Amino acid sequence: MVKLDQINISNTGLTKFFSPIEAKILRTLWAEGEMMTSELTERTNIPLTSIAGTLDRLVKAGYATRRIDNINGRVRYVYAPAFSEEEVASEITRKILDSLVDTFGPLALENFSKYSDKK
Amino acid sequence: MNILGEISCFGLCLESSHLAPFVVSLVVISISLLAASLMVRGPKHRLLIFVSAQITVLLAIIATFYLMKCDGMLTTYLYLIYAAMSSILVFGVHRFYDRVMIRRLNAKPAGNIVEWVQGFVSQLTAATVYYYDSAAPRAFAAGRSIFISIGLLEILNDDELRAVLAHEAWHIRNNSRMPYLRQLALMTFSSHKKSELEYMADCFAAEIAGSEALSSAHDKLDKVFI
Numbered sequence: 424m425v426k427l428d429q430i431n432i433s434n435t436g437l438t439k440f441f442s443p444i445e446a447k448i449l450r451t452l453w454a455e456g457e458m459m460t461s462e463l464t465e466r467t468n469i470p471l472t473s474i475a476g477t478l479d480r481l482v483k484a485g486y487a488t489r490r491i492d493n494i495n496g497r498v499r500y501v502y503a504p505a506f507s508e509e510e511v512a513s514e515i516t517r518k519i520l521d522s523l524v525d526t527f528g529p530l531a532l533e534n535f536s537k538y539s540d541k542k
Numbered sequence: 543m544n545i546l547g548e549i550s551c552f553g554l555c556l557e558s559s560h561l562a563p564f565v566v567s568l569v570v571i572s573i574s575l576l577a578a579s580l581m582v583r584g585p586k587h588r589l590l591i592f593v594s595a596q597i598t599v600l601l602a603i604i605a606t607f608y609l610m611k612c613d614g615m616l617t618t619y620l621y622l623i624y625a626a627m628s629s630i631l632v633f634g635v636h637r638f639y640d641r642v643m644i645r646r647l648n649a650k651p652a653g654n655i656v657e658w659v660q661g662f663v664s665q666l667t668a669a670t671v672y673y674y675d676s677a678a679p680r681a682f683a684a685g686r687s688i689f690i691s692i693g694l695l696e697i698l699n700d701d702e703l704r705a706v707l708a709h710e711a712w713h714i715r716n717n718s719r720m721p722y723l724r725q726l727a728l729m730t731f732s733s734h735k736k737s738e739l740e741y742m743a744d745c746f747a748a749e750i751a752g753s754e755a756l757s758s759a760h761d762k763l764d765k766v767f768i
Contacts, residue, residue, distance in 0.1 A: 460693075461696075475679065475693050476677075476678055491655065491692060493655055496656055498695040500692060500693075
């Protein structure tokens with residue numbers, strides 16, 4: 424459903440899977456639901472320069488959706504998260520598990536069961 | 543024949559030709575025009591003088607090829623092929639570029655979302671305004687079309703949008719001359735400054751939409767594209 428290009432294990436939190444700006448925008452959208460671009464720049468405190476390109480990317484990658492809102496000739500984007508935080512979390516987990524099994528096969532599965540026993 | 547041999551052939555043929563003084567004077571004229579274009583202040587005149595310098599260079603190139611007596615010169619063939627290929631590309635791309643952009647950006651007529659936009663541009667030039675889906679504020683003209691992003695509509699008010707549209711309309715009005723400018727640049731291996739055209743488009747925009755609207759649109763867009 425969504426694109427996940429690379430993982431940085433050494434980063435913290437969501438920035439393992441997203442750029443810091445992408446992570447900030449996603450967190451804000453999950454907290455607020457629907458938001459306009461101006462509200463997003465204000466809330467995240469990210470300048471329009473950086474936020475515009477990132478928003479295009481998040482929409483293209485499938486993490487956010489947007490619709491064009493037109494009130495009295497004023498055109499605006501209204502953004503919303505495409506999936507809830509839980510849905511994205513399970514999707515990312517599934518993708519990473521898939522890639523581990525793909526690379527290490529039974530060895531990965533063996534480690535999963537050890538891991539879940541430990542937990 | 544190697545390149546060094548060809549260069550000495552150019553020298554010999556020029557020396558023995560009665561057209562040599564003509565070629566030399568063309569070169570002198572083009573150099574003085576180039577110098578003049580650097581000194582003139584008005585962008586329109588500067589551009590005109592620069593283009594005249596390019597035309598004289600082109601004439602000098604054509605005259606030099608004309609008086610060559612050597613057969614099968616590689617440099618001449620290469621230049622002619624280069625000139626033919628570049629004109630096919632420049633004039634061909636110019637004709638279809640906006641069709642390509644409409645498809646690539648999945649652009650739709652801007653009249654669908656902001657009613658007055660198409661009417662305003664139609665008063666200035668024969669062009670269709672399209673909008674496309676992107677948050678990055680951008681406007682550009684290609685062929686007979688003006689493209690604006692949703693991001694641009696988000697940050698500009700109506701007056702500022704008028705200024706940007708008038709600026710792009712100026713480009714469309716002068717679009718038929720652009721391929722000649724590009725082709726001249728390619729054939730003389732020199733290029734005019736893009737800022738001169740932008741300046742002239744801005745003058746037109748200020749005339750149509752007011753200089754205040756233009757400068758506030760610039761301020762907003764400069765903040766975006768530093």
